Every structure is written in structure tokens, then in C-alpha cells.
Amino acid sequence: MAKPKAHINQILCLACGGCISVCPQDAITMNGRKAFLEKTKCISCGICINTCPVGAIDLEGKK
Amino acid sequence: MKYDVVVVGSGPAGSVTARYAAASGAKVLIIERRPEVGVPVLCAEGISKNVDNYNLLSGTKWMAASMDGARIFSPDRTIVKLAAELAGAETGYVLNREFFDKELVQGALKKGASIMLNTTAIDLLKNKDTIIGIKALQFDEHLDIEADIIVAADGVESKVGRWAGINTTLKPHDLETCTQYTLSNIVVEEGYCDFYLGKKIAPGGYIWVFPKGKDTANVGIGVLASESTPQLPLKLLNTFIKNHPDLKKGEPLRFLAGAVPVAEPIPATYDHLLLVGDAARQVDPITGGGLMASIEAGKSAGETIGHAIELQQFDQKTLLPYEEQLQDTLYRKLKRNYVVKEILQNFDDKTLNMLADSLKNYKFDELSTFSLVKALVAKHPSLLIKLKPLMRLSKL
């Protein structure tokens, strides 16, 4: 099974840009004041998840 | 559409670059993805009074409060006071950043620059490998805007640089991840910016209380991303406020999340392209302050661009004076403070408490390295070893 990828909860995102600046794959982009993730680029490194100050990023499928 | 210069981003780095470029005769366009300059505010709003030397601001709306000094609280809450009348301490202002940013943009417009809001840069416009402009999206319309020089002043995300193939990715230990409340209904010590240090308070960063008036302050936290876990900054800040006698009755007027690069500045000059401000990682790595750095760098960038337009040469070599002029001033300070940041990060709470205890009655008017070291070591000799790496820096 493929590793679960990062997933951004847009309702929680406050558009700080932190996750975008640390993602080694350039997989995240600000779009209409919310961070959006391009899943095909994500390598599941988890850096963005720990970076988000409000906890808006999680691993896919985790509840 | 053809301009001499397109500046991506209307923050202080972009607006100050645009101002000085326009003042030297260049045809400048600023593009900004937000619908309003300066909003939302993502900042603690502290700035040194050195900003007065640039004559960029008029009126008083941009200023919320004037600061006489700073107080640093060690983990055991020993206070080290850096007051205005003492040499070496910088006095400053707490800003209303939405007005500050707007005034800086107005300054650029008065010099002849134009601005487009709701306009997001989405890629560089290239002819083979040469940058010839920027691709942007305005509402649902795609725009190709030609320009001889692109200024990437797009803040911490620094995407424009990535499109040019520059590695602008920050390491987690070079980013502070932040949240902040603007709290009303609190007790504030007017005239002082407060900083709280400690591994349990804010690992790899600090909590700040910057007063904006009698009963209002920006109360925020920065945690080093490499030491953070999901939502940690928010949780630590809430705990701090709940347990602080002067803050716990506070009610929020504003909440924000933010990200501050605390890296070394990256190379910022390329053919047809300059990076300025947070995008170039021009931020003081100790304090996380980037406003003065953006202004200093913006001025140098704008003036250099003016010269390049005059010559009609846009290659890296022509544009390099932008960074050369900063080497002995801004860059020297940023590089030195990056080393200090790395050292401070390794201080445990016990060391910070000893430092504060040694310094609490220290007269900062005799601020020489020698008298400082004497004061530190007289009280806690074991500090000597911890401070050794810092001593080497006095040569930098």
C-alpha cells in the first residue's frame, strides 16, 4: 500500500505560508487564501504537518 | 503590457523597492494577490526607531505606540531590562501594520509606480531560458506582463524564486512557526516590549507581548518548526495566557498564524531577477524581525534597478551592487546573528536563568564585551564555557 499523503483541512488553514516554505517537493501553493496540496508531488515526509501552527495538516485517512 | 519592472508583492520589501526604482525614473508595476494592501496583518508589529531615518512615513496612523525599551524574562521569570537611556538598547514603535504597509505603497505610487490588486503571479514569463516578464491571474483572466526586471518580494513562500530554479526551501530549523492574539482588556506595562524565553514556553523561539495601547497588546509565540508538533504554537500560547495574571482576562480582537524565516540570506541577484525581503530570507535570525531589513534591502534594490534601467542592462553583473551595498551593513549583521541564533538554541533553561541572574543588575551603559563577560562570569563561572562560542563572534 502507498504511504498516506499529507492532507490540508482548508477550513482550519489561516494562510500563514509556513508549510509552503518548508515543503521540499514544492507540493503546496496558496490559492484564494488557502493552502492547496498537489498530491502527486507529496513524498509523505511529514515536515508540513509539524510546521502548521494551528494543526490544519494531517495524514490522509487519519481521523 | 510592458513595464521596466514588475514587483511581485506589496509588503514593505516590494513597496520600498518600487518606490526607489520609480523615483529613479523606472516604469514600475506592483502586483498583489490580496484585495487590500496590508490586510490581513501577519506581524507582531515591532520596529526600531531607525525607520525614522528613511523619511518614508507621514502622519501618525501607522504608529500604535512608542517603546522605550525591552524586558527579557528568563524561564524562572528573572527580568533583564534593556532601557532606552542605556546605550546599545534600541527604542522603537509598535505599528498599525495595515496603515504602515499602505503608507509605504502610497509612497511608491507618488513616485510614479502603479499597482494591481487581486492579481496573483503564477509563473515567470520566459523566452527560452531568459526571464521576460511574469504570468499572472486576475480574477479568472490570465495576463502576460512583460518586464525587463522582476522583483520577487513575495514573502516567506518565495515561489517566484523557485520558478527561476532557485532553491528557496527553508529547513525546519530555519523557520519560526507562529500564532498571535491581539488581546484587549489586559494589563500592560506601557513602553516596554516583553520577551519570554524557555524550552517549555516556546522551544527554539519566544513569546512576545508588544503593547499597542493602555489595555491592548499583540501576544504571540514563535516555535522553531524543527521542534514543533501539530498545533504546538497555539497550545503553548493558550497555556501561557491562561496562566499569566495580567493577560488571562484578555479578550481577542484578532488572531493570526504566521511564519518567519530565521535563515541566512540566500543569493538574491540573477539575470533579470532580484529577491527582496522575506523571499530572500533577509530577516534577523535572533528576533525574527524583517521590517527594517526589508526597507534597507528595498532601498538598495530600487536604486540599483534605477541604474540598470538607465544603462538598459539587466544581467546579474549589472544588478549585483544591490547585494554588494548590503554586505558590510545588513548582511554582516544577519550572518552574525544567524551564528548567535544557533548558539542560543543550545542553551538550556538553567543556562538562560544563570545568564539572566548575572545580567539583571548589569548597567548596560558600559556595554563593552569585556565588562559584560566580567559581569556574567563573576556570578556564575560555569557560564564561561557556554559563552565561549559567542566570544569568537566579537571578531566578526
Ligand SMILES: Cc1cc2nc3c(=O)[nH]c(=O)nc-3n(C[C@H](O)[C@H](O)[C@H](O)COP(=O)(O)OP(=O)(O)OC[C@H]3O[C@@H](n4cnc5c(N)ncnc54)[C@H](O)[C@@H]3O)c2cc1C
Ligand atoms: C507572526 C509574525 C510576527 C512578526 N513580527 C515582526 C516584528 O514585530 N517586527 C518585524 O520587523 N518583523 C516581524 N515579522 C516579520 C515581518 O512581518 C516580515 O519580515 C515582513 O513582512 C517582510 O516583508 P516582505 O515585503 O518581504 O513580505 P510580506 O510582508 O509577507 O509581503 C509579501 C506580499 O506578497 C504577496 N504575494 C505573495 N505571493 C504572491 C503572488 N504569487 N502574487 C502576488 N502577490 C503575492 C503577499 O500577499 C504579500 O502581500 C513578523 C512575522 C510574523 C509572521
Ligand code: SF4
Ligand atoms: S508531507 Fe512533505 S512532501 Fe508532502 S506536502 Fe508535506 S512537506 Fe511536502
Ligand code: SF4
Ligand atoms: S501551515 Fe497551516 S495555516 Fe499555514 S498555510 Fe499551511 S495549512 Fe495553512
